Amino acid sequence: MTIPVKLTDDNGEPIAAPTDITVKIKIESNDAFQYDYSLRTPIPLSIEKGETQTEIKLEIKTDEMIELNDESFTVTITSVEGAELDETKDEATYIIAGTAEEDLPAASPDGPRVDITWSNPDADINAILFKNLGETGQTSASVGFYSTNEDSESFVLEGKSDGSYFLNIERNDDVFGDIEATVLITQPDGTRMYRSFLVRGNKDVVDFVIVDGVYTFEFQF
Numbered sequence: 001m002t003i004p005v006k007l008t009d010d011n012g013e014p015i016a017a018p019t020d021i022t023v024k025i026k027i028e029s030n031d032a033f034q035y036d037y038s039l040r041t042p043i044p045l046s047i048e049k050g051e052t053q054t055e056i057k058l059e060i061k062t063d064e065m066i067e068l069n070d071e072s073f074t075v076t077i078t079s080v081e082g083a084e085l086d087e088t089k090d091e092a093t094y095i096i097a098g099t100a101e102e103d104l105p106a107a108s109p110d111g112p113r114v115d116i117t118w119s120n121p122d123a124d125i126n127a128i129l130f131k132n133l134g135e136t137g138q139t140s141a142s143v144g145f146y147s148t149n150e151d152s153e154s155f156v157l158e159g160k161s162d163g164s165y166f167l168n169i170e171r172n173d174d175v176f177g178d179i180e181a182t183v184l185i186t187q188p189d190g191t192r193m194y195r196s197f198l199v200r201g202n203k204d205v206v207d208f209v210i211v212d213g214v215y216t217f218e219f220q221f
Contacts, residue, residue: 002058004053005053014052022046024078025045027073028076036096038058065180068184110156110158112185112215113157114167123173123175126170130165166206169183
C-alpha cells in the first residue's frame with residue numbers, strides 16, 4: 001500500500017518544495033493488530049527541494065487467518081517542518097477486510113466446529129480442552145487434545161455435556177513475541193462465536209459454556 005503525501009497550493013494544485021521539508025507521522029491501530037501491517041518507509045519523511053510529494057509505504061500482511069471483522073488503522077501527519085500543514089487533510093483511515101463469508105468454514109452436523117488460526121506459521125500451537133468440575137471452576141479435567149498444523153487447527157466437539165469449559169491455547173515454539181490468533185466456533189445450525197486475541201508468552205485461555213447443547217463464550221472480548 002502506498003499513501004501519497006503531497007504539497008499543494010490553496011486551490012489544491014501541486015507545488016514544488018521551496019526547500020527540503022520534513023514530515024512526521026504516526027500510525028494508530030483502531031482495531032487492527034500491529035502484526036497486520038508494517039511500515040516500509042523511513043520516518044520522518046522527506047520531501048526534497050523541487051519535489052512535489054513523497055510516499056508512505058506500508059506492507060499489508062497476508063495470511064490464512066480467519067478474521068470475521070474488518071480492521072482499520074489511521075495514518076496521521078503530526079508535524080511539518082518547512083511548509084504549512086493543512087489540518088483538514090492531515091489523517092486518513094484505511095480498512096483491512098476480514099474473511100469473506102464464502103471463505104468461512106462450513107458447519108458440521110456432528111457438533112460445534114472449532115477453528116483456531118494464527119498469524120505466524122513458525123509458531124507451534126496446541127489446544128487442550130478442559131471441563132470445570134467444581135462450582136468455583138478451580139477443579140478441571142482434560143477432555144480433549146488437539147495438535148497443530150502450520151497456521152491453523154480445526155476439530156469438532158462431539159458429545160460434550162452441559163457445563164463450563166476452557167480451551168488452553170499453548171505454544172511450544174521459540175518464536176519471539178506474541179502471536180495473533182483467532183478462535184471461531186461454528187454451531188451445527190451455522191451460528192458462530194468468534195474471538196481474536198494475542199497468545200502472550202506461551203499460553204492463552206478461551207472460556208465458554210454449554211447450556212442445553214448451545215455453546216457461548218463465558219467472557220466477551
